[in-house]
Amino acid sequence: GNSVTQMEGPVTLSEEAFLTINCTYTATGYPSLFWYVQYPGEGLQLLLKATKADDKGSNKGFEATYRKETTSFHLEKGSVQVSDSAVYFCARLDTGGGNKLTFGTGTQLKVEL
Amino acid sequence: KAGVTQTPRYLIKTRGQQVTLSCSPISGHRSVSWYQQTPGQGLQFLFEYFSETQRNKGNFPGRFSGRQFSNSRSEMNVSTLELGDSALYLCASSLTGTGTDTQYFGPGTRLTVL
Numbered sequence: 001g002n003s004v005t006q007m008e009g010p011v012t013l014s015e016e017a018f019l020t021i022n023c024t025y026t027a028t029g030y031p032s033l034f035w036y037v038q039y040p041g042e043g044l045q046l047l048l049k050a051t052k053a054d055d056k057g058s059n060k061g062f063e064a065t066y067r068k069e070t071t072s073f074h075l076e077k078g079s080v081q082v083s084d085s086a087v088y089f090c091a092r093l094d095t096g097g098g099n100k101l102t103f104g105t106g107t108q109l110k111v112e113l
Numbered sequence: 114k115a116g117v118t119q120t121p122r123y124l125i126k127t128r129g130q131q132v133t134l135s136c137s138p139i140s141g142h143r144s145v146s147w148y149q150q151t152p153g154q155g156l157q158f159l160f161e162y163f164s165e166t167q168r169n170k171g172n173f174p175g176r177f178s179g180r181q182f183s184n185s186r187s188e189m190n191v192s193t194l195e196l197g198d199s200a201l202y203l204c205a206s207s208l209t210g211t212g213t214d215t216q217y218f219g220p221g222t223r224l225t226v227l
Binding site: 032034036042043044045046049051089093099100101102103104105106 | 117119144146148155156158161163168169171203205207210211213214215216217218219220221
């Protein structure tokens with residue numbers, strides 16, 4: 001079935017460090033791909049999305065490129081801030097219809113001064 | 114434009130009881146999906162409604178049910194609660210739930226079963 005694999009956390013970085021969170025997906029069709037972020041005690045916020053191969057999603061300094069050849073959608077940010085501390089989820093939309101998102105396990109990011 | 118709202122935000126029930134959670138989608142959105150989030154299982158899809166019809170269902174027992182009203186508001190119901198039903202229940206809405214549509218999530222309802 002459809003699945004999404006994310007790197008395990010927690011990831012601890014110093015402020016202004018470079019961030020990469022790896023995400024790969026099963027290649028059933030050409031799903032839309034998403035990154036969501038969850039702050040403590042809150043729901044999920046859409047961070048960025050990409051809907052076809054080679055698309056680059058970007059928002060708030062975060063970027064991810066839809067790589068069909070490696071079935072990957074890695075999240076990157078050039079300089080993290082303490083306020084970026086949260087849990088990040090990679091997700092794919094099922095291509096069979098019905099609007100079902102399949103999520104990775106989430107990666108907790110801690111940014112320290 | 115107001116976001117997705119969920120009520121109540123917190124709920125405490127005992128085993129064997131039933132519970133109803135409510136979700137109001139973003140204005141104009143017709144698709145509503147429900148997800149369960151637990152530390153052990155992560156985020157799992159429960160079901161999706163569009164135009165008052167259940168269009169897709171996840172792998173959950175029949176104790177979990179839902180419905181959607183003509184104004185697109187949705188409710189989910191869990192009967193005969195079990196301890197393992199303790200979770201954050203998230204609702205998401207999207208315009209049509211097709212193609213490259215994006216789901217926008219509410220803040221969730223935290224259910225604790227004692």
